[in-house]
Amino acid sequence: MLLQRQYSLPNCTLRIEGLSGQAGAEQLDIVTCCEWEIIGQNQRIKGGKDFLVALLNSVPAAAQTWLSGVKLRRSPQYPIQVEIAAANQVSLHIPRKLLQTSPEENSESPTNDEAGETLEVHLTWLQLADLVEALDQFCSDSQTLPTLIPTFHSLPRRAIAPAVPLRKQLMPLGIGAASLAAMAAIFFHFPVPERRPPREEALPPTPEAVTPAPAPTTPNPPNP
Amino acid sequence: MLAALPNPQGVSVCPRRARWQLDLLLLALECVDLHASELMLQVLRELQLQGMIPNRVVFWQIRCTNPFRQVTQRTPLPLAETKALTAVVVQVARRQTAILRHLLLVLDQLQAQNLPPETYAPLAAYLDRFRRNFRKRMNLQRSSLFLYKNHQALNELGLKLLAQLLLCAGTKGMERLWFSLFDGEVS
Numbered sequence: 001m002l003l004q005r006q007y008s009l010p011n012c013t014l015r016i017e018g019l020s021g022q023a024g025a026e027q028l029d030i031v032t033c034c035e036w037e038i039i040g041q042n043q044r045i046k047g048g049k050d051f052l053v054a055l056l057n058s059v060p061a062a063a064q065t066w067l068s069g070v071k072l073r074r075s076p077q078y079p080i081q082v083e084i085a086a087a088n089q090v091s092l093h094i095p096r097k098l099l100q101t102s103p104e105e106n107s108e109s110p111t112n113d114e115a116g117e118t119l120e121v122h123l124t125w126l127q128l129a130d131l132v133e134a135l136d137q138f139c140s141d142s143q144t145l146p147t148l149i150p151t152f153h154s155l156p157r158r159a160i161a162p163a164v165p166l167r168k169q170l171m172p173l174g175i176g177a178a179s180l181a182a183m184a185a186i187f188f189h190f191p192v193p194e195r196r197p198p199r200e201e202a203l204p205p206t207p208e209a210v211t212p213a214p215a216p217t218t219p220n221p222p223n224p
Numbered sequence: 225m226l227a228a229l230p231n232p233q234g235v236s237v238c239p240r241r242a243r244w245q246l247d248l249l250l251l252a253l254e255c256v257d258l259h260a261s262e263l264m265l266q267v268l269r270e271l272q273l274q275g276m277i278p279n280r281v282v283f284w285q286i287r288c289t290n291p292f293r294q295v296t297q298r299t300p301l302p303l304a305e306t307k308a309l310t311a312v313v314v315q316v317a318r319r320q321t322a323i324l325r326h327l328l329l330v331l332d333q334l335q336a337q338n339l340p341p342e343t344y345a346p347l348a349a350y351l352d353r354f355r356r357n358f359r360k361r362m363n364l365q366r367s368s369l370f371l372y373k374n375h376q377a378l379n380e381l382g383l384k385l386l387a388q389l390l391l392c393a394g395t396k397g398m399e400r401l402w403f404s405l406f407d408g409e410v411s
Contacts, residue, residue, distance in 0.1 A: 010325070040332070060400070067388050068404035069245065086380055088335055088387075124335075125387035126328040129394070136395040150396055152403040154232055160408035 003028045005144050007137045012130035013037040016052070016144060028144045033100070038127060045121065051098040054079040056135055056148075059092075063132045064152070071161040081118075090123040225271060226307045228399065232406040238301035240291055242405035246309045247290035249392070249401075251361070252385035253316050255353040256323055260316055267315045273308045294363045310402050317393040324390045331383060341383065354382040 005028060007014040014036055021029035034052040036045045045051075062082035065072065075081065081093040095118050123131070139150040162169075238246075253260045261280075268277050277283050286309065287293075289301045317324070330344050342348040355378050364373055372378045392401045 060396075063391055064400050064404045065407065067391055067400060068407035069241070070407045086384065088331060088383070124328075124332045125384075126325065126332060126390070129328075129387060129390040132391060133394040140395055150399075152396075152399045154403045154406035154410045155408055156410055157408055 002032075005138070005141065007134040007141075009130040009134055011039045011127045012134050013039065014131075014134040014138060016138065018144075026143060027146065029146075031145065036131070038121070038123070040124075040127060043121070045094065045119070046100045047098050048100060050079075051094075051100075054094075054098055055131075056139070058082050059128075060132055060135060060150075063128065065155070068155075070155065072155070073159055073161045084125075084128065088124050090125065090128045092121040092123065093118045094121060095119075225398075226304075226311060229307050229310065229402045231303055232403075232410050234411050235406055235409050236303070238289070238303060238306040239406065239409045242306065242409075243290045243301055244292055245405060246306070246313060247287050247293070248381075248385060249313045249317075249389060250287065250309070251357055252354065252382065252389060253313065253320065255350055255357060255382070256320055256327070256386070256389075260320070263316050263319065264312050267312050268308070271308075271311055271315070273311070276305060276308055292362050292366055292369055294361060296363070306405070307402070310398060310405070313389075314392050314398040314401060317389045317397070321390070321393045324386055324393065327386055328390065331386075341379065350386075351379050351382050354378070354385075358382075 001020060001023075003018055003020055003026065005016045007016075015034070016028065016031060017033040017035075018028045018031040020027055031049040031052055034047050034049070034055075036055070037043070038045075058076070058078035058080040059082055061076060061078070062084060066084045079095055079098060083091045083093075085091075097117075099119060136150065138144060139148055250264070253264075257263070265280060265283065268274060268283070277286065285297065286301065286305055288295055288297050289299060290296060327347055327350065330347055331341055334341055334343055334347075341351060355375070358372065358378060358381075362369055362372070364370070372381065391397060394400070
């Protein structure tokens with residue numbers, strides 16, 4: 001029996017179609033089709049289970065990274081690349097091999113990349129929040145793919161780009177080494193100063209030596 | 225409710241960036257709704273967190289662990305109190321979801337018409353309150369905050385916080401916010 005689940009939000013609708021593993025059960029176990037409709041743009045993106053898994057892997061992770069504000073050392077290796085810019089602009093690069101729609105159907109609204117292998121979708125922050133919420137509701141639904149449990153994890157330290165780039169950190173060291181080398185090269189051409197023995201000069205006589213010492217006065221013998 | 229938030233491995237106190245982020249989200253909530261500060265205390269009572277944060281003075285002291293405040297204190301923020309702040313952010317954001325959505329929807333419409341956000345009065349009021357509160361509370365002499373002496377940069381930060389609050393208000397918003405606080409802190 002074909003089952004359908006729909007997660008509707010003001011700017012986004014996520015439809016999941018699939019089958020149940022047991023006859024007559026209402027639990028959706030096998031996903032056959034996933035359709036994401038962006039309400040504000042009247043755009044529908046359709047794919048299979050791979051598309052749904054790629055969305056689940058990339059979009060919530062990008063939202064978490066944006067929430068934390070950290071910069072990654074390298075872009076995550078997910079099939080769907082999500083870029084969240086500062087000015088209310090979000091772009092998703094979805095490989096066409098994940099989609100079921102033909103290029104002719106989407107030729108009006110989305111823009112094709114130069115290679116033509118990815119579909120670029122532009123969203124706003126509000127549409128991104130609705131997509132994340134739809135995916136969260138889907139993951140939390142016990143009647144749809146109950147084995148799918150949303151997992152969260154913090155990014156490890158090695159995945160984060162340093163706040164001060166390595167080039168900036170090494171710049172003072174480089175400037176110091178370069179100035180030391182330059183000064184060493186300049187002073188290399190200077191002659192080594194010769195050591196001169198100190199001249200022995202007669203010291204001028206001190207006043208104490210010139211003036212004769214007063215003769216010791218002999219005490220007068222006491223008169224009787 | 226706080227039991228759903230596990231302690232991250234290798235982290236015993238709230239990291240510096242997380243304290244800044246939580247205080248900033250609370251500041252944005254206060255600017256969205258003038259009664260948000262009362263709502264935060266009410267949420268603390270509803271979540272039975274009065275033993276940890278009994279009154280607004282202690283709540284203010286906890287928020288002052290943000291290292292970029294003008295009045296800051298160097299005491300570490302334990303993870304239990306970090307969880308309490310996270311829960312307050314999420315619960316208040318959920319109650320203000322309608323306002324947040326409305327402001328972001330208007331922002332989309334204004335951008336589509338190439339109009340600045342200050343064109344719409346409620347959005348202009350929010351941004352004005354955010355700028356004033358930010359400049360009053362944060363230490364703009366810190367090199368990290370030099371950027372926010374600029375009017376436009378502060379506006380962009382305020383608008384970004386609206387969208388981030390909406391992400392926190394979602395079904396799994398609390399877990400997402402909690403784990404994002406420790407991005408780059410776990411080994």
